[in-house]
Amino acid sequence: MTITIRASTEDDWEILKTLRLAALADAPTAFGVTHASALAFTEQQWRDRAAGRGPAEYFYAFDGDEPAGMIAGVPEGEGTFGLIAMWVRPASRGSGAAGRLVETIRQRAVERGFARVELSVAPDNLPAARLYQRQGFVFVPRTEPLASHPHITVQYMEWVNPPA
Known part of the structure; x- marks a missing residue:
């Protein structure tokens, strides 16, 4: 099993749509967007997202030619880059794809001059929390309701780029 990582392009809009909808169906309470709202996106909206517009x-992440997972990063201001939309297909879990995706976002944040990467995770989502901890993230004293499911409180984690 060889995992490769690559950036999205507009031509990948169907890959993004397929992975995102699968993620939202697989873990509906793990994301700030609902499956129903994402299902309503137009082709142009998917194209714009895939293109980074x-x-x-x-x-x-690809396992050979098969999309195995996805991740997104977004500038959040004040030197912080947000890790969002992280998901790996169940069949690819344990392959190293998740760690490689997280490392890609950390590298991208550093390349863009961000000192911190921040994410939120439901504290009872132990597999995700453990993955992030293995990648150097630590819990910080910040919580908030999950936008898509306000009855769920997410905990923030951060990774700080060590000084050179």
Whole structure:
């Protein structure tokens, strides 16, 4: 199994749509967007997202020719880059794809001059929290309701770029 990572392009809009809808169906309470709202996006909206014509930039993990997962990053101001939309297909979990995607976002943040990468995770989503901890993220004292499911409180984690 060889995992490769690459940035999204507009031509990848169907890959993005397929992975994002699969993620929202697989883990509906893990994201700030609902499956129903994403399902309503037009082809042009998917194309714009895939092309990075918006705040987020997307990256994909491939296992051979098959899309195995995705991740997105978005500038959040004050030296912070947000890790969002992280998901790996169940069949590719344990392959290293998740770690490679997280590392890609950390590298992208550093390339763009951001000192911190921040994400939110439901504290009971232990597999995700453990993955992020293995990647150097730590919990910080910040919580908020999940936009798509306000009854769920997410906890923030951050990774700080070590000084050179």
